[in-house]
């Protein structure tokens with residue numbers, strides 16, 4: 001039977017985790033946090049909140065698991081193909097004018113988004129002068145991202161996305177299939193740097209012409225969203241681009257006045273001031 | 274009767290459906306009076322490709338304001354909120370929405386269970402949850418949650434449902450308060466409106 005966590009219990013564990021391990025989840029959407037914690041309690045067979053709290057507060061090896069399960073790591077290559085089509089046609093030609101291209105994927109999870117972008121850059125003949133930074137709060141997903149190994153079962157969908165995003169090559173030329181796994185070409189991963197970065201507490205670490213942060217802000221409350229958008233704002237060069245998830249927007253954020261959404265319905269904003 | 278007591282004043286109507294539910298939903302909304310102020314939250318399994326077609330379709334049937342759920346948006350009277358394709362929708366205790374891109378539930382995203390469960394926790398006895406036709410078991414567990422949180426549970430009569438599997442699963446698991454054919458569903462909704470005016 002599922003344990004029904006009370007609001008106070010969730011607050012308690014959020015405080016414990018912040019105090020003991022420095023991960024602050026207090027600005028996360030309450031409903032999602034509750035759902036993830038309940039799921040963790042069920043998966044790991046806890047019989048009560050007290051038992052769970054005891055584990056979290058006394059076993060410092062367990063926090064990795066907590067972070068992993070609270071953060072939702074679902075992702076896809078070339079998700080929202082129409083977005084990547086616009087990036088290919090409108091953004092990449094502008095990036096081409098820079099001597100050196102720096103891109104940041106914040107909350108990149110297992111890296112599918114980073115590999116997607118690398119493929120586009122490679123096809124535009126720009127990968128050699130690009131560097132793609134992938135960051136996430138969860139070190140486990142970054143380990144997977146570095147390897148560039150994804151389930152072969154997803155390739156059919158990714159190949160469809162690739163074609164819908166205007167891809168002309170044979171998508172399977174980018175990976176080698178081995179049983180149930182597809183390993184992506186090292187010419188792609190060579191241009192990637194993966195590192196942990198917590199959007200709640202860490203700051204800007206470089207300047208970029210393009211920043212992706214897709215399907216991460218939906219988990220944050222408004223004040224935390226504002227904090228994160230500030231970090232992006234101070235990391236983005238003038239005339240650089242910020243790419244958000246399909247259901248996210250700059251519309252109500254304090255930085256919006258310095259950005260203009262590019263024409264069409266894609267969630268891409270250009271920094272104009 | 275218990276549903277007429279004050280603690281049951283309905284503040285949100287959540288409607289879930291899958292295969293065969295679209296036509297019922299459209300017919301139902303064409304019968305809901307324009308003064309209906311209780312907000313609706315509609316979660317249908319749909320093909321990602323169809324994009325916003327559902328909003329447009331529904332808007333032709335009702336004078337209520339139909340719109341897609343936006344993250345952090347406050348739930349307001351007179352609105353029909355539609356769950357966007359490929360995201361889960363969670364209802365927050367402060368009566369706003371959160372979107373979530375986590376694993377599919379019952380092969381579905383959005384999942385009816387996810388919506389019903391979080392809405393049940395946020396609205397408790399002030400929630401009405403209605404489950405329509407479908408070929409999937411999604412919604413049954415959510416409906417049970419609604420019932421456990423003292424919300425009112427309604428299921429489309431399997432005899433009338435285009436695909437009876439989903440209503441049947443829910444009826445088996447939940448013993449819903451009402452199992453209704455189309456005409457009774459319309460009457461039920463009109464009853465909610467009257468209850469709103471009386472309060």
Ligand SMILES: C[S@@+](CC[C@H](N)C(=O)[O-])C[C@H]1O[C@@H](n2cnc3c(N)ncnc32)[C@H](O)[C@@H]1O
Nearest residue numbers: 071072075107109136137138198199200214215
């Ligand atoms: C749903 S995934 C999105 C992956 C990818 N961007 C996409 O749209 O497909 C959300 C990611 O955000 C990460 N995340 C959550 N909180 C974070 C934080 N405070 N700092 C950095 N990353 C975070 C999670 O670990 C997860 O990998």
